[in-house]
Amino acid sequence: MTKKAVLMLSGGLDSTLALCILREQGIEIEAVNFVTAFSCCKLESLEIARKFGAKVTTVSVNDDYFKMIEKPKYGWGRGINPCVDCRIYMFRLAKKLMDATGASFVASGEVLGQRPMSQKFHQLEIIERDSGLSDRLLRPLSAKLLAPTLPEREGVVDREKLYGISGRSRKELLELAAKYGIEEPPTPSTGCLLTEPDFADKVRDLFDHKPHYERWDFETLKVGRHYRLGPNTKIILGRNQEENLKLELLNARESILLIPESFKGPSALIVGETGEAAENKAMELILQYSKLGKSSPAPQARFERRQSGGRDFLSWPPAGAERNLESLRIGGQ
Numbered sequence: 001m002t003k004k005a006v007l008m009l010s011g012g013l014d015s016t017l018a019l020c021i022l023r024e025q026g027i028e029i030e031a032v033n034f035v036t037a038f039s040c041c042k043l044e045s046l047e048i049a050r051k052f053g054a055k056v057t058t059v060s061v062n063d064d065y066f067k068m069i070e071k072p073k074y075g076w077g078r079g080i081n082p083c084v085d086c087r088i089y090m091f092r093l094a095k096k097l098m099d100a101t102g103a104s105f106v107a108s109g110e111v112l113g114q115r116p117m118s119q120k121f122h123q124l125e126i127i128e129r130d131s132g133l134s135d136r137l138l139r140p141l142s143a144k145l146l147a148p149t150l151p152e153r154e155g156v157v158d159r160e161k162l163y164g165i166s167g168r169s170r171k172e173l174l175e176l177a178a179k180y181g182i183e184e185p186p187t188p189s190t191g192c193l194l195t196e197p198d199f200a201d202k203v204r205d206l207f208d209h210k211p212h213y214e215r216w217d218f219e220t221l222k223v224g225r226h227y228r229l230g231p232n233t234k235i236i237l238g239r240n241q242e243e244n245l246k247l248e249l250l251n252a253r254e255s256i257l258l259i260p261e262s263f264k265g266p267s268a269l270i271v272g273e274t275g276e277a278a279e280n281k282a283m284e285l286i287l288q289y290s291k292l293g294k295s296s297p298a299p300q301a302r303f304e305r306r307q308s309g310g311r312d313f314l315s316w317p318p319a320g321a322e323r324n325l326e327s328l329r330i331g332g333q
């Protein structure tokens, strides 16, 4: 066996420590950092990885990742986070990298019992088995509590220099961080939107209403307040200037963007089936979240409408507009 490993580098403290432990044993590290539409890498940790001489590759997940979220074999956590399936998905990709680079095993910063959704003993076993990494998945932080893996038995890794950490306490991890000179250990948050209940509501709404979703649909979920008008129509309202700009970038073939032209207020993206009724409701929502909409008597307003690269203007009030659309809202943010 070669003294080379692929390390799953999430950007958190645990995987950074796993890196330090293996580098200390002279193991060459090919680190891989996975980026999904719902989480991103932590740049500080990538810097640490480079400092410890690891080559870091960032890999974006494919579109089949979304199908996995919709129908996970092992279920969801408190949001719509399919953590066990997600880990299996990523470890399968890591195995491909292991085979392609001539590495002997895959390592991760998983800690037995630390995360209730994916790091209980039986979950670690499932992840190892279903990813095709049986006997070749090393968890240096908890290794002494788990069966010896092939690289340990073959002497590629010295098991005596690995650890037997378990549970949710960060005490031992922080002591190790100090030992390796990590002055500002990354925070323990997953940074994954799928764990957030409000975001999970939006994802479920998408699965319920759009069987042939695309990556673009998931990108829209990360921006604004969402209102469902009907099975095929949704309005997204920007919550600040940054989100208004993001909505401009997201405005695509399946959408229309309305921007207040004669006053200050949020932009609204109409997604799916558009038409006069949807536009009237989008204008109503924009006014509801602007100062002008609270004025009396009822305001006059102009909106820019952008669609398929073209632009024109709409006027308010139209005939028959409704008020109080909060009951249409998806999620709480």
Ligand code: SF4
Pocket: 036, 039, 081, 082, 083, 084, 086, 087, 118, 190, 192, 194, 195
């Ligand atoms: S928290 Fe998100 S990225 Fe992490 S394992 Fe769960 S689903 Fe995957």
